[in-house]
Amino acid sequence: xxxxxxxIKRALDDRKLGRAVLNSCLLSTxxxxxxxxxxxxxxxxxxxxxxxxxxxxxxRPLLERFKESFEKAGGRLHYALTxxxxxxxxxxxxxxxxxxxxxxxxxxxxxxxxxxxxxHRAGIDAVESDxxxxxxxxxxxxxxxxxxxxxxxxxxxxxxxxxxxxxxxYTDDPQQLTEIxxxxxxxxxxxxxxxxxxxxxxxxxxxxxxVVENEGNGRLGASLPRxxxxxxxxxxxxxxxxxxxxxxxxxxxxxTGQRATAYxxxxxxxxxxxxxxxxxxxxxxxxxRRRTMADPDFAEMxxxxxxxxxxxxxxxxxxxxxxxxxxxxxxxxGAVLSNxxxxxxxxxxxxxxxxxxxxxxxxxxxxxMDLPGMLLKLxxxxxxxxxxxxxxxxxxxxxxxxxxxxxxxxxxxxxGRAIGAMPAGSTVKTGMSFRGLSREASxx
Amino acid sequence: xxxxxxxxCLVDQVACETAQATVRILExxxxxxxxxxxxxxxxxxxxxxxxxxxxxxxAVRFIRIFREAEAVVAPxxxxxSMVTRHYAELGLEGGQLRDxxxxxxxVWELCSFLVDKLNLxxxxxxxxxxxxxxxxxHLLRELGVKDQPLxxxxxxxxxxxxxxxxxxxxxxxxxxxxxxxxxLSRRIADRRAGRLAxxxxxxxxxxxxxxxxxxxxxxxxxxAVQRTIHIARILASEDxxxx
Numbered sequence: 083x084x085x086x087x088x089x090i091k092r093a094l095d096d097r098k099l100g101r102a103v104l105n106s107c108l109l110s111t112x113x114x115x116x117x118x119x120x121x122x123x124x125x126x127x128x129x130x131x132x133x134x135x136x137x138x139x140x141x142r143p144l145l146e147r148f149k150e151s152f153e154k155a156g157g158r159l160h161y162a163l164t165x166x167x168x169x170x171x172x173x174x175x176x177x178x179x180x181x182x183x184x185x186x187x188x189x190x191x192x193x194x195x196x197x198x199x200x201x202h203r204a205g206i207d208a209v210e211s212d213x214x215x216x217x218x219x220x221x222x223x224x225x226x227x228x229x230x231x232x233x234x235x236x237x238x239x240x241x242x243x244x245x246x247x248x249x250x251x252y253t254d255d256p257q258q259l260t261e262i263x264x265x266x267x268x269x270x271x272x273x274x275x276x277x278x279x280x281x282x283x284x285x286x287x288x289x290x291x292x293v294v295e296n297e298g299n300g301r302l303g304a305s306l307p308r309x310x311x312x313x314x315x316x317x318x319x320x321x322x323x324x325x326x327x328x329x330x331x332x333x334x335x336x337x338t339g340q341r342a343t344a345y346x347x348x349x350x351x352x353x354x355x356x357x358x359x360x361x362x363x364x365x366x367x368x369x370x371r372r373r374t375m376a377d378p379d380f381a382e383m384x385x386x387x388x389x390x391x392x393x394x395x396x397x398x399x400x401x402x403x404x405x406x407x408x409x410x411x412x413x414x415x416g417a418v419l420s421n422x423x424x425x426x427x428x429x430x431x432x433x434x435x436x437x438x439x440x441x442x443x444x445x446x447x448x449x450x451m452d453l454p455g456m457l458l459k460l461x462x463x464x465x466x467x468x469x470x471x472x473x474x475x476x477x478x479x480x481x482x483x484x485x486x487x488x489x490x491x492x493x494x495x496x497x498g499r500a501i502g503a504m505p506a507g508s509t510v511k512t513g514m515s516f517r518g519l520s521r522e523a524s525x526x
Numbered sequence: 527x528x529x530x531x532x533x534x535c536l537v538d539q540v541a542c543e544t545a546q547a548t549v550r551i552l553e554x555x556x557x558x559x560x561x562x563x564x565x566x567x568x569x570x571x572x573x574x575x576x577x578x579x580x581x582x583x584x585a586v587r588f589i590r591i592f593r594e595a596e597a598v599v600a601p602x603x604x605x606x607s608m609v610t611r612h613y614a615e616l617g618l619e620g621g622q623l624r625d626x627x628x629x630x631x632x633v634w635e636l637c638s639f640l641v642d643k644l645n646l647x648x649x650x651x652x653x654x655x656x657x658x659x660x661x662x663x664h665l666l667r668e669l670g671v672k673d674q675p676l677x678x679x680x681x682x683x684x685x686x687x688x689x690x691x692x693x694x695x696x697x698x699x700x701x702x703x704x705x706x707x708x709x710l711s712r713r714i715a716d717r718r719a720g721r722l723a724x725x726x727x728x729x730x731x732x733x734x735x736x737x738x739x740x741x742x743x744x745x746x747x748x749x750a751v752q753r754t755i756h757i758a759r760i761l762a763s764e765d766x767x768x769x
Contacts, residue, residue: 090710104717111693397696397714436707438700438714439574441667458615461576474577481535481567481584491539498540516533516542517563 085408086432093402099234103226103403106233110394113339114446120341121331130328131449134385137319138375144286144319145366151289152364157351160365161316162195164425168367169200172278172311175363176206181275181309185267187293187300188212189280190228190388191367192313193410194423197278208278209270211299216263220247226404228411229337229390234403267299277303277359281314282387283329284364287322290348291364294333296340301347310359312349316366317375317384323348329387332448336389370423379459383418385449392443392453398436407433414443414453421460434460484517491515528558530595532588532633534605534735535567541735547762548601548636551649554762565591570608573616575702582616585626589613593625597643598633601758603665603733606635611668635665636758637733641674651761652683658690658727658752660718660741662734666694675733675757682760690725699740712744719744723752731757 083091093099137144149159160175162168176182186208192198198219201208210219214232218225221243225231232240241254244262253259279300283292291312293300304310320326334340351362375381393399393413404412409420409430417433434457443453466474480490492515514522529552533545552559569584588609592598600606610630618626640646659679665671679687698704698714719741722730730745730752732738738754745752 087707090707094709094713100713397698397718398710401710401713401717434576435703438663438696438698438703438711440663440696440700442663442694442696445667455615458574458576458612461574462578464576466576470575471577474572474575474580477567477572478577478580478583481569482587484563484566487535487539487566491535494539514542515540516538516545519542519546520561520563 084432086406086436089406089408090402090436093406098236099403100401102236103234104400106227106230107394107400110230110339111391114336114391114394117335117339117341118446121335126328126332127448127450130332130387131385133320133325133329134387134449136321137317138381138384141316141319141375144321145316147286148284148289148319151285151287152291152351153289155289155351156353157289157362157364160363161368162365163368165195165367165369168195168313168365168369169197171365172197172313173200173204173206175311175361176201176276176309177204179276179309179361181206181307183207183270184274184276184278184307184309185209185211185270185299185303186215187277187279187295187303188215188231189278189313190225190411191280191315192278193225195313195367195369197313208276209267211267211270211303212295212297213260213263216267217243220244224405224410226412227390227393228388228413228415234405271302271306274303274307276309276311277307278311278313279303281312281318281364282333283326284314284319285321285323285326285348286319288350290323290350292326293347293349294330294343294345295347296338296344298345301345304347304349305358308360309363310361311363311365313365313367315384316368316371333387333389336391336446336448370425370427373427374422377422380418380422380456382451383415383422383456385451386415386419387449388415389448391446391448395442395446397438397440397442407436409433414457415451418453418456418460428460428463428465431460431464434458434464488515488517528560528596530592530598531559531561532565532568532592532598532600532605533561534600534602536739537601537735541739541756544601544735544756544758547756547758548599550762551636551640551651551758552599554650555644555646560595562591568605568608569616570605570612571701573608573612574700578616582618585609585613585616585618586622589618589622589625589629592633593629595629595632597639598629599636599639600633601636601733601756602735603635603662603669603671604736606633607664607668609633635669635671635733637665637675637678638669638671640761641677647677648681649678649761651681651763652685653760653763654684655729656686656688656727657729657731657760658688658722658725659757660690660697660722660730660732660737661694662732662737663694663696665733671733675731678757678761679731685760686727688725688727690722690727690730695721697737697740697744699736701736704740711740712747715740715744716748719748719750719752723748723750727752729753729755729760731755731760733757
């Protein structure tokens with residue numbers, strides 16, 4: 083049994099997990115629907131898509147422009163071709179500065195490159211400062227959702243985790259649990275020598291690194307420590323500040339059902355300002371993105387703004403949660419993106435089949451990505467097990483003539499009747515196909 | 527109008543009442559229904575499983591059989607979506623591509639044909655039961671056929687339409703998905719069936735037998751009394767029976 087199949091079985095057997103995931107998805111979808119209806123969704127997402135398309139079409143000139151603005155402000159830009167290179171750059175920055183403890187804000191690209199493990203191996207202590215990420219870091223887990231990383235956990239399981247790891251009395255009161263995490267993290271901010279974060283957008287004209295968040299942890303981590311390192315994909319660059327308006331309006335609504343996130347940080351390096359970090363680094367990660375941009379079948383995937391709405395509406399994700407996918411990025415977007423990033427394509431070739439192709443993901447996507455279309459294309463490229471090849475060849479053979487089709491159908495009906503698996507009140511009664519009946523009628 | 531019937535392979539082989547009902551509706555409306563028995567499958571099954579070569583052969587066969595048709599009507603959203611949209615992704619060339627481009631706008635899903643092409647909402651049917659509608663995904667999201675089936679159902683005599691569950695979630699079938707991930711497919715189906723059953727209607731209808739057969743099995747598993755019935759059988763019924 084493949085890893086994905088084992089994961090699915092485990093998820094389906096865990097009724098508590100199933101309820102937690104489904105309830106969270108339904109709630110998020112309901113909030114999203116309510117707030118999206120405030121916008122003219124189709125025209126807003128068309129505008130957002132154009133902006134994101136420009137990020138890809140003019141990627142090199144936009145990044146050049148960004149580099150100029152960002153470095154002029156005093157920032158230091160790094161470029162990493164691979165995940166390993168990106169981790170090495172971050173580790174080197176921190177070791178060189180002697181910054182061995184710090185805070186990390188939520189970021190999917192740092193999950194993608196495995197930065198947490200790389201820092202750990204280098205003896206660098208980075209505590210996750212987003213509440214959800216803090217919870218799963220304590221539990222030694224990976225995020226199960228790209229915007230709600232601890233969605234799979236109930237408040238009771240978080241209560242037990244806190245009691246166990248933090249040696250405190252058990253409580254499952256969300257307010258109290260949040261206060262506890264807050265008091266632990268406050269101390270860590272004060273002592274932090276570095277902050278690490280992702281970035282949602284880079285603004286070419288001005289050099290801003292835009293980070294949206296809801297807890298203020300991103301802002302504290304970017305301003306209190308003496309070293310700040312942002313890590314993001316090369317596709318995140320947009321032209322000007324005005325391009326952010328439709329993107330932010332859609333991102334907050336699609337992700338969390340908010341009109342705006344509590345914090346929208348547009349960060350600029352300010353090395354000479356006393357209460358800003360002395361060093362502001364940005365690591366641009368390729369890790370297969372440049373290759374994907376040149377692939378007409380899949381470049382569209384890089385329009386993604388990581389809102390997670392496609393996860394929340396997906397009947398598969400709703401049933402098994404994010405860990406079942408066995409990849410950093412789960413859900414419909416993850417089933418596509420996980421096969422595009424990394425040293426080569428198709429590293430998770432089972433995932434494109436983990437979809438009913440219902441199209442709910444495309445319907446809610448704020449940049450109108452054709453996720454089902456890309457899943458279909460990946461299915462074609464995927465290596466197929468022998469049994470699938472035999473089945474497809476058999477189907478082709480059976481459907482090549484009406485007589486063979488009738489033979490195959492009769493076999494199915496006979497077996498179906500024998501095991502009682504045929505639809506009630508249907509052909510079971512007559513045991514006939516439409517073509518069989520119509521031939522009979524014309525013979526009379 | 528001369529209407530060429532396309533009977534999806536699944537309908538032909540295990541749900542022939544749907545095809546018979548489609549013929550009755552169209553003939554009652556005064557159209558000449560033609561059935562070319564050389565037809566087999568539109569190719570959706572191999573296409574969704576990632577086998578484009580096998581799908582292409584069936585597409586070529588479909589196009590050859592139907593290219594002269596005045597209108598092709600099928601009681602299935604997903605097969606029609608395969609023909610009208612996904613054939614574009616099969617790498618058809620030359621005459622085959624031209625024939626498809628000429629043909630595709632004349633291929634209709636039954637409900638859409640009645641409402642959008644014939645401008646009808648009342649087809650003279652009567653069905654004295656409570657009914658909930660399940661929107662099949664490809665009909666709804668790929669073909670954009672949303673209100674047409676509901677408008678047809680509202681005109682059916684003695685039929686009471688009941689909103690079942692909430693939203694338009696998938697039934698979990700997904701063709702090859704239900705084979706590869708059977709337990710997961712059943713979980714999704716049971717959830718969807720539970721929501722539809724909570725509406726309390728006697729029947730759940732829709733425009734795709736694949737989804738309805740899947741849901742029918744789910745109703746049995748969860749012990750719900752609902753049964754599924756293809757919308758064609760409701761629209762064909764005049765005697766208040768089960769079509």
